[in-house]
Amino acid sequence: MWDDNRITIDGTTDVAWSEDVSARFEAAGWHVQSCDGHDVELLNAALEVAAEVTDRPSMIACRTHIGHGSPTKQDTSAAHGAPLGVDEIVATKEAIGWDPEAHFLVPDEAIAGFDALRARGAAKNAAWQEMFRSYRTAHPQLANLWLSLHDSAGLPHDLDDLLPGFDDDPKVATRKASGRVIEAIAAALPTMIGGSADLAGSNVTKIAGEEPLAAGTPGGRNMAYGIREHGMAAVMNGMALHGGVIPYAGTFLTFSDYMRGAMRLSALMEQRVIYVLTHDSIFLGEDGPTHQSVEHAMALRLIPNMTVLRPADARETAAAWGAALRRTDGPTCLLLTRQGLPSLAGTRNATAGVKAGAYTVLESDGDPELVLVGTGSEVHLCVAAAEALHAEGRRVRVVSMPDMSAYLRLDRAEQDALIPPSAAKLAVEAGRPFGWAEVIGRDGTVIGVDRFGESAPADDLAEFFGLTIANVREVARRLIG
């Protein structure tokens, strides 16, 4: 039902709107009706017609009057954002034949209507419960599955065993590791419904062997959202609010900008929505600065209640997926690489590391004189540079920080145990350095990307922006003299 009152804040809609909305919905394949939105009988008749339409959605354009009945404010934007005011309320009540002195009045007729509604709802609920009891007797396993999916986190008890270990893996992009995780858990988690905004292959979000979720295949689990990032996030919010399903979907990290409004709502409404954001840095390469994330990791960390995980390798990716699935009070962004990354020896404790926010992936021989802190693909630069410095007898620790916000929630003593105040500090992240002072202080050094990216092969970009082992080692050496 479209409340077509033809008023916006700035005046009548025609100041900014010339579209034939019904024709637009028809063009999109909807069943469309229209009626006087204040005539309950007409509206009811239209709803009954709409209920018969089962092959497409139905829209009823309801011509209405904002501030209906108000003598001077009906059909004006004055009735949109501000109260009518005491005088106008009195005049309105008089105009529609109500007692102007009766406040918070609910007419008996309305009470009777709501009472009837309550009785009807109770009866329907009782009938449903009875039906479910019979169903449970007939199909105990399915009924219990249904209950477990709705009444709890909806996760299998052996989730950790299901997650791939990636123990003997060659180089793998974390987006591909994410795809392997999805494959590994999809069968045990029939409620996971995936998708992508026209980048399913790049985001590696498809569940193998499952059909598309489409009109003809409503049991499908792969949703083709099309090039509609905002719609995708909004749809996932709706799915999560409905419950019983775990929605996840992907796009390039940069395009999170297009759905940021809906992502904020995932966080505000505390919904388990999982964003698979791949091609998470300039290392996306040739597509250039419009497609290369620079500020997005930090900008997403700024949204309250948004968990942002940037795993360093396949094992951290599996741990990140585990954390995202277990998180029932808010959304998670998984920031994943386009480029292949080997598994790090130090990520066997990835699950604990993701939970703490940060952990040591390469230890120093003795109290560290320098701590290298990295996230995602840049942890590899830190490890390789530290290994070279170890060979020179230097005491260097490498910390992987898949969840900066979780690290910042640790108390100061825990933070200092990992990144000692006495050590020199160098952070490496292929994004804007702004914000890293929260972790390493104003006197820490950051190797990052403090500008828009460039179009070039990833290796050339690494050289250009100093995101190389050689540069990390050189800057590190400078810091410890």
Place this chain on the structure above:
Amino acid sequence: MWDDNRITIDGTTDVAWSEDVSARFEAAGWHVQSCDGHDVELLNAALEVAAEVTDRPSMIACRTHIGHGSPTKQDTSAAHGAPLGVDEIVATKEAIGWDPEAHFLVPDEAIAGFDALRARGAAKNAAWQEMFRSYRTAHPQLANLWLSLHDSAGLPHDLDDLLPGFDDDPKVATRKASGRVIEAIAAALPTMIGGSADLAGSNVTKIAGEEPLAAGTPGGRNMAYGIREHGMAAVMNGMALHGGVIPYAGTFLTFSDYMRGAMRLSALMEQRVIYVLTHDSIFLGEDGPTHQSVEHAMALRLIPNMTVLRPADARETAAAWGAALRRTDGPTCLLLTRQGLPSLAGTRNATAGVKAGAYTVLESDGDPELVLVGTGSEVHLCVAAAEALHAEGRRVRVVSMPDMSAYLRLDRAEQDALIPPSAAKLAVEAGRPFGWAEVIGRDGTVIGVDRFGESAPADDLAEFFGLTIANVREVARRLIG
């Protein structure tokens, strides 16, 4: 011309698209044609028809084949994002009767076509130049105005004199001060074209006495963008790229999320687009957390080449407008309050302060033991708290930081002169504290809003979130013992 090749990255468009696009454009009032997009004569004929349509935009749906002529990749998504490959290129050239060994070949016929185009363009350009010479003789003032608006920053030489001084002003919201600035400069800047995404009254963006920019009034300067934030920012980018106009427009700061993709492009394309973002904090009040900005100021600061100004009072607002207009290599966000603010005694140097990013608005009697740093409306809390501490004989400086990014670009000595390392530091901003460590270090203290807002009157929210003079004073006292 709509390149209707029916292919997206994930396959044929019908996996995610059932809309009748031509009907949709017709519903939006467009003139619509369709033709074979590979038939140049048909296309030319359609363009000639479209050229006759002067009362609405025209769309030609061109049925095309992606990878046209490629024997195995035509009409497949394989032709979208990747090169055809050497073998397929050879096969394609053979299929269309070209020499497969000829590389970078431009056929003579095509060269002749481009040569004719070049000659036609040169003749048109010469005719235009001649017309402009005549015009300049006939209307020297108007012609010079036109030149100055296109060839330079397009600003009057006395811009600073035009900006209101706000010297004897009572309490005024910075959004209203911004409206006064617009009024004051609009006549001298006929190229300023304003607007709002259905919040013109709230954003105070209307130029008084000017018509709406609409089909019937093309000389109007007030654009009603409707509830279309992304479209608004995209349109402004186009206006700025065209040149000769200075576009500005408003919405609530929170809704910047909806146009963040287009705002990023303003920054990437280095365009002078001015974003008037009002209701810039929880002090928006009753509309609640969906409408209350918490993370947006910091998130906008993260976009490379985006200037974010959060002025503390009317005078800083005038200075911010001056800076935004003078900035010809990128966009500016003006973050403005809903609530009224008195003019501060210390903002008489606002122009220099906005340029430097930060400056002292209340000096300490002697080397400061504490520096209070605020932005926007919170500078007032800092000043009032500092005045109370001065009365107790404490040495407290207050720094207003309208442009955090500019401050962070100062060299360390300049930063330290303003915020001495020896002093205790307390930042106050009604937004997420994350990022303030860049300014005041990890050991500085921030009074901010580290969660989503709440729906309540502004004064109640101030109490709830500790954004009061009393709390700033108390925290400050704790810091200096």
